[in-house]
Each structure stands twice: as C-alpha cells, then as structure tokens.
Amino acid sequence: MNLNRAMIIGNLTRDPEARTTPTGKSVVSFDVATNHSWTNSAGVKQDEVEYHHIVAWAKLADICRQYLGKGRKVYVEGRLKTREWVGTDGVKRTRTEIIADNMIMLDRGPSGGVAPSYTPPQPTVDAGAAPAVQPTNEEEIKVEDIPF
Numbered sequence: 001m002n003l004n005r006a007m008i009i010g011n012l013t014r015d016p017e018a019r020t021t022p023t024g025k026s027v028v029s030f031d032v033a034t035n036h037s038w039t040n041s042a043g044v045k046q047d048e049v050e051y052h053h054i055v056a057w058a059k060l061a062d063i064c065r066q067y068l069g070k071g072r073k074v075y076v077e078g079r080l081k082t083r084e085w086v087g088t089d090g091v092k093r094t095r096t097e098i099i100a101d102n103m104i105m106l107d108r109g110p111s112g113g114v115a116p117s118y119t120p121p122q123p124t125v126d127a128g129a130a131p132a133v134q135p136t137n138e139e140e141i142k143v144e145d146i147p148f
Contacts, residue, residue: 010034028061056100077102
C-alpha cells in the first residue's frame, strides 16, 4: 500500500497565477507559507517559515483564480509531485509541488462573505454494481465511543 497526501494550512504569499494549457485546460499556481514555532533550550522563541508551491487544475483552478489572493488563509490538500527541468542558464532545477485536489478558504474574503470550498466529485456507482450498504442505528459511531 502507498500513500501520497499533503495537508497544509497557511497564507498565500502571492496572488494565484492562472494559465491555460494548449488543450484549453485551466491551471493555477500559488505559494502558501506555513509557520512552525518552538522554544529552544535557552528559552528563546524560534520561528521557522516553510514555503509550499501549489498547483491546481480544471474547476479547482478556476475557483482558486476567482477567490484567492495574497494574504488569504487557506487549507490545501493534495499529493506531492517533484518536477525536474533544465533552466535557460543550463542548470538542472528541481521543485516539489502540492497538486491540489481539495481547497477550503479559512477566512472571509474582501467583500466580507465566505467563499465556497471545493471538493472534487465522488465517483459514481455502476448501475450493475451491488447497492451500497447503509449502516443501521446499531452500526453508527457515537461520539462517546471515540477514544480521544
């Protein structure tokens, strides 16, 4: 079994950059900064910032382009992808990106309203497949049964 998931909450460091592929597919990229704070052994507070490059495609790209902007707080979920290329100066470059498949805006937009979040549509069930089993009341999870 393999798992490639990344989940971050942070602030956009720049406005999204929108493009369209030659086949007409929308793609948008932006960067999100996340912070990590701790106190070292001398009792001094330390801060560390990590920058993440995000790429969104299709409908999610359109939503990001329309609603996101520099400084907005956002939750992004997706998979990690590392790209390699040779720059115009002949130097080999590498970048690890998060290919977003879920995004939730966590603050209010400039107009004061909360913009919609996006979760990709779930696969449809084949009409010839067996129907999904719905849990009965005995199978439901109760809040008091959760160990944490």
